[in-house]
Structure formats: C-alpha cells, structure tokens
Amino acid sequence: MKDKTEISEKITEVLNSLEGIQRATASPFLFEKMQGRRNEDNGIWNILAYKLSRPAVAISLSLVILLVNTWLLLSNPDAGNVPNTDQISDLAIDYHFDASTAPEQNMILP
Structure with a gap:
C-alpha cells in the first residue's frame, strides 16, 4: 500500500494543476447559429x-x-x-423479310 505522503503529494499535484483554469468562452456566433438552426425549415424533404x-x-x-x-x-x-x-417471326412478317429473297434484293450487277 502507498504511503500517506505519496497520496498527499498526488492530491496536491492534482490540485495545483487546476490553478490556471479559466471559464470556457463560447464562439462569438454561437447564438446566431443556434437561432438559425431553430428557425430552419424542417419540411418533410429536409428530414x-x-x-x-x-x-x-x-x-x-x-x-x-x-x-x-x-x-x-x-x-x-x-x-x-x-x-x-413468335416475336421474331411476327417482325419478319411485318417487314416482309423472306430468307429466300434476301440475296436477290442485294444482288450486285456487273
């Protein structure tokens, strides 16, 4: 177990570390930011x-x-x-495509 002197030294060390403490300051525009968030349009699309x-x-x-x-x-x-x-044959009928006449339509004449 630690001595009472060690414990008291730790306590004084901790208390001495608090000597330079100051009150925290808020940012200058904190109030405006909070008001803007409060007045913001919270429609269904934003949510x-x-x-x-x-x-x-x-x-x-x-x-x-x-x-x-x-x-x-x-x-x-x-x-x-x-x-x-069925769809292919329907398209062939609609566009009058016949396999036997296909080469005749594209015949190259000399």
Missing part, C-alpha cells in the same frame, strides 16, 4: 434527406437494392437465354 444521408442508412439501402436485384436476376435464369421465336 428525409437528413435521414437518408446517414452512412448506415445509405449503405443498408444500397445493400437491400443490390440483394433484390441479385434475387430477381437469379430467380429466373433461363428467361434471357431463349429468344422468343
């Missing part, structure tokens, strides 16, 4: 922007969007690989 701009909310929303996109892409993997032949 929404404030909430969504927080890093935790922004990151979590981004992850949710990425997970939903991934789920939608992986839920039906064969839909993008098979061309719809």
Whole structure:
C-alpha cells in the first residue's frame, strides 16, 4: 500500500494543476447559429434527406437494392437465354423479310 505522503503529494499535484483554469468562452456566433438552426425549415424533404444521408442508412439501402436485384436476376435464369421465336417471326412478317429473297434484293450487277 502507498504511503500517506505519496497520496498527499498526488492530491496536491492534482490540485495545483487546476490553478490556471479559466471559464470556457463560447464562439462569438454561437447564438446566431443556434437561432438559425431553430428557425430552419424542417419540411418533410429536409428530414428525409437528413435521414437518408446517414452512412448506415445509405449503405443498408444500397445493400437491400443490390440483394433484390441479385434475387430477381437469379430467380429466373433461363428467361434471357431463349429468344422468343413468335416475336421474331411476327417482325419478319411485318417487314416482309423472306430468307429466300434476301440475296436477290442485294444482288450486285456487273
């Protein structure tokens, strides 16, 4: 256990460190800043922007969007690989495209 003299020396050292203490002063424009914040328009868009701009909310929303996109892409993997032949044949009929007449239309004459 420490001696009483060591303890009293520590106490006097701590008390002596408080000798030069002064009262804290506020910044000159503190009152104006507080009044500006108080009178600020807190509409729904400002509140929404404030909430969504927080890093935790922004990151979590981004992850949710990425997970939903991934789920939608992986839920039906064969839909993008098979061309719809009905639509292709309908377009061929609409534009009068016939495979047998295609070379004749672009024939180069000497």
